[in-house]
Amino acid sequence: AGKPVTRRKKTHKRSTKMAEDFQDLQEFLDRKNHEALNAVKQTPLANVLFGKDRDDEKKILKSDSDEQLLITVNFNTVVKLKAIQITAPTDCGPSSVKLFVNPGNLDFDGAEDEDGTQEIELKPDDLKSGAKPIRLKFVKFQKVSNLSIFVPGNHDEAEETIIQSIRFFGPSPIIEGSKPSLAQQKAASQGDWLN
Amino acid sequence: KFRARPFVSRACVRVLLFKMPLEAVMVCMDNSEFQRNGDYSPNRLIAQRETINHISLSKTESNQESTVGLLTMGGRAKVLCAPTRNLGALMSELKEVKIQGQCDFVAGIKTAQLALKNRQNKNQHPRIIVFVGSPIEADTKALEKLGGQLKKNSFAVDVINFGKENAQNTNVEKLEAFINKVNNESNSHLLNVPPGPHILSDMVISSPILGNASHGGAGMAVPSSGGANLSNGGGVGAADNTEEALLAYALRISMEEARDAQQRPEESKEESKAEPMAEEKKDEAKKEDQKMELEGVDDDADEEAELARAMALSMAMDDEDEEAEEKEAGGETGGGGEVDDEILQVFKEEAFIEDLIDSTGVQKDDIDIQKILDFNEKDEGKKEDKDKGSK
Numbered sequence: 001a002g003k004p005v006t007r008r009k010k011t012h013k014r015s016t017k018m019a020e021d022f023q024d025l026q027e028f029l030d031r032k033n034h035e036a037l038n039a040v041k042q043t044p045l046a047n048v049l050f051g052k053d054r055d056d057e058k059k060i061l062k063s064d065s066d067e068q069l070l071i072t073v074n075f076n077t078v079v080k081l082k083a084i085q086i087t088a089p090t091d092c093g094p095s096s097v098k099l100f101v102n103p104g105n106l107d108f109d110g111a112e113d114e115d116g117t118q119e120i121e122l123k124p125d126d127l128k129s130g131a132k133p134i135r136l137k138f139v140k141f142q143k144v145s146n147l148s149i150f151v152p153g154n155h156d157e158a159e160e161t162i163i164q165s166i167r168f169f170g171p172s173p174i175i176e177g178s179k180p181s182l183a184q185q186k187a188a189s190q191g192d193w194l195n
Numbered sequence: 196k197f198r199a200r201p202f203v204s205r206a207c208v209r210v211l212l213f214k215m216p217l218e219a220v221m222v223c224m225d226n227s228e229f230q231r232n233g234d235y236s237p238n239r240l241i242a243q244r245e246t247i248n249h250i251s252l253s254k255t256e257s258n259q260e261s262t263v264g265l266l267t268m269g270g271r272a273k274v275l276c277a278p279t280r281n282l283g284a285l286m287s288e289l290k291e292v293k294i295q296g297q298c299d300f301v302a303g304i305k306t307a308q309l310a311l312k313n314r315q316n317k318n319q320h321p322r323i324i325v326f327v328g329s330p331i332e333a334d335t336k337a338l339e340k341l342g343g344q345l346k347k348n349s350f351a352v353d354v355i356n357f358g359k360e361n362a363q364n365t366n367v368e369k370l371e372a373f374i375n376k377v378n379n380e381s382n383s384h385l386l387n388v389p390p391g392p393h394i395l396s397d398m399v400i401s402s403p404i405l406g407n408a409s410h411g412g413a414g415m416a417v418p419s420s421g422g423a424n425l426s427n428g429g430g431v432g433a434a435d436n437t438e439e440a441l442l443a444y445a446l447r448i449s450m451e452e453a454r455d456a457q458q459r460p461e462e463s464k465e466e467s468k469a470e471p472m473a474e475e476k477k478d479e480a481k482k483e484d485q486k487m488e489l490e491g492v493d494d495d496a497d498e499e500a501e502l503a504r505a506m507a508l509s510m511a512m513d514d515e516d517e518e519a520e521e522k523e524a525g526g527e528t529g530g531g532g533e534v535d536d537e538i539l540q541v542f543k544e545e546a547f548i549e550d551l552i553d554s555t556g557v558q559k560d561d562i563d564i565q566k567i568l569d570f571n572e573k574d575e576g577k578k579e580d581k582d583k584g585s586k
Contacts, residue, residue: 035317038347041380064379065347105312107348 022082025168026050028189030074037070037108038063045071048165063161069094069151070111071166072103077189081141083133083169090124092158097122100148101141111150117141124155133169141170215257215406218351219264219278219319221307222247222326224289226269227298229329234359235395239328242395244289246355249396250324251282253405260319264310265289268303270296274310278319300331301341308350322351324404327366328358335372342376352377353404357388357395 029049036045040062047059063069088094098116100106117140126134147168154161174185224243235242251263264278265288275288304323311321323345331338345352354370361367367387374385386402388395401407 037349065343068347107312108344 021171022169023172025075025079025081025170027186028075028077028079028173029168030076033074035072036061037072038065038068040064045073048163049073059164061163063151067092067151067153067157067159067161068108069149069161069163070106070108071149071151072106072146073149073168074146075144076191077173078143078145079168079170079173080138081136081144081147081168081170082138083135084120085131085133085165085167085169086122086127087129087131087164087166088127089162089164090127091156092154092160092162093124093127094122094151094161094163095153095155096120096151098150098152099136100150101144102146103148106148106150108150111148112152116150129164133167215261217258217260217316217319218254218322219262219311219314219316220250220254220322220324221264221266221278221311222250222324223272223303223307224265224267224292225298225326225328226267226292226294227296227329228269228294229358229360230269230294232358234390235357239358239395240292240294242357243326243328244292245394246326246396246399247289248286249400250405251285253400255280255282257406260316262314262316262319266303266306266310267292268298268300269294272299272303272306274306277310278314297332298327298329299333300325300327301333301337304341304345304352308345308348311350312348320349320351322353324353325355327354327356327361327370330361330364331366331369333369335369338369338373339376342373345377346379349379350377351379351382353383354385355388355395355399355404356385359390362387362389 026049031046031050034045034049039045043060043062045061048061061069061071084099086094086097096119098111098119100111100114101117103110118137120134120136122134125131149166151161151163174182174189224247226240230238230240230243232239247265254261254263262278262280263282263285264274265276265285266272266274275292276285279285304325307323307325308321311323314321342352352374354374356362356366356370370385374383377383384403386399386404388398399405
């Protein structure tokens with residue numbers, strides 16, 4: 001008779017690594033430096049990026065003169081983006097988005113004519129809250145310090161495009177195991193002078 | 196003893212902290228053949244030059260990061276000076292402008308848009324100031340389309356339509372349609388300057404384009420959302436008076452608030468309400484002096500005693516309330532203590548603190564406000580004790 005085969009418990013190393021790799025990067029967004037062109041002034045971009053009641057019906061971003069939007073966000077530190085999630089009403093939510101990584105001076109003409117870093121089709125299912133974030137071509141989003149999102153139109157061809165929230169996902173830019181503690185690094189990335 | 200203290204109320208601190216938004220301005224000058232016309236003396240071109248002088252001064256002074264650039268629309272639209280703070284360079288280019296060709300409004304605006312698109316400081320709000328001194332060839336539809344584009348890209352536009360023929364031709368309606376398309380919450384204006392003896396630069400200075408309420412700035416103009424840029428009409432030194440006018444306005448508001456504030460705790464006092472504190476203290480000092488005089492006089496000759504009594508009587512008849520006021524004022528630790536408390540009370544109001552902190556861009560939760568206030572109070576307490584001791 002042979003020795004009994006003992007099965008080693010599977011350590012969940014892989015899943016924890018994946019969780020680290022896939023973090024909501026909201027805390028790395030620059031809270032003061034963001035802009036949404038052609039947005040109604042009463043519905044600012046901050047509604048959609050920050051705040052506890054982000055998914056609230058009233059906190060939305062609405063477009064003004066026509067259905068296009070040009071959103072620019074800045075990150076406090078250089079990040080890698082893995083996925084993006086946009087929550088919006090399925091009728092007047094964006095039908096597609098064009099992403100530009102670290103653009104120079106971008107206006108609506110430039111956004112339409114130039115090829116972005118990646119163009120993504122958004123199906124109505126992708127816009128529902130809790131939908132799966134959409135994977136990006138990771139290779140092209142390795143050194144993102146600012147990002148422009150161009151919304152050329154919405155599903156219903158309505159006059160106004162409405163977005164409820166935008167979330168960015170990627171590996172945490174904080175490196176585990178380097179000398180300062182994790183808490184100190186997080187504090188540093190939010191602005192040294194606040195300490 | 197009488198001590199002069201700057202009394203600062205909540206409203207006037209808000210006014211003083213208010214800054215004009217920073218802008219990148221592109222001025223589009225009309226140097227077409229129409230500018231030879233002398234309906235603005237000596238001719239339209241020179242009238243524009245003076246106005247642009249004032250505009251660039253005003254914009255660069257209202258905010259330390261604002262920039263101004265210049266382009267001409269006659270013939271081919273040409274950028275003479277990219278947005279800069281160096282007014283010397285701007286002025287020298289302005290002087291060299293020659294009259295040529297015809298203006299293309301749409302091309303001029305598009306060129307201005309391009310020049311502002313490539314500005315270095317992204318935080319500056321782009322603004323275009325156009326001088327229209329000749330008939331516009333483009334049709335209303337093209338202008339509306341252009342306006343919509345500008346609004347989308349969050350550009351603000353101010354148009355100055357001047358010249359005899361332009362008051363009557365289709366310019367006015369075309370430009371009105373244009374401004375309606377561009378306007379986003381009153382950031383854009385159309386100024387029609389009819390022909391007349393007035394000076395073009397005066398009309399522009401007193402218009403909403405440089406922050407004044409329309410119909411001139413008669414008296415003190417209230418700071419609007421466009422900015423606190425008060426100035427007299429005309430004169431090169433107009434922009435210099437901005438800060439003084441602002442301070443005077445702020446002081447006036449604080450005086451009024453001081454009067455209102457005195458009404459509340461002084462229900463027991465009789466009449467002092469209408470009088471500001473400075474006056475009160477002066478009277479108090481005067482009264483004290485006279486009291487001393489009267490006492491010393493009793494030892495002297497009767498004549499002098501009688502004179503003094505007569506004076507006292509006349510004083511008593513003139514201002515009955517001053518006596519009552521002086522008795523109660525004498526009982527306090529002096530007006531100085533009151534002012535400190537007022538200031539501290541203002542700072543204790545949370546809404547005011549929130550405003551102050553928001554304006555500096557700091558996150559509220561990260562500061563221990565209570566600590567700072569307590570520290571202040573300890574200081575004030577020490578100072579007051581010192582005063583009482585010396586008295």
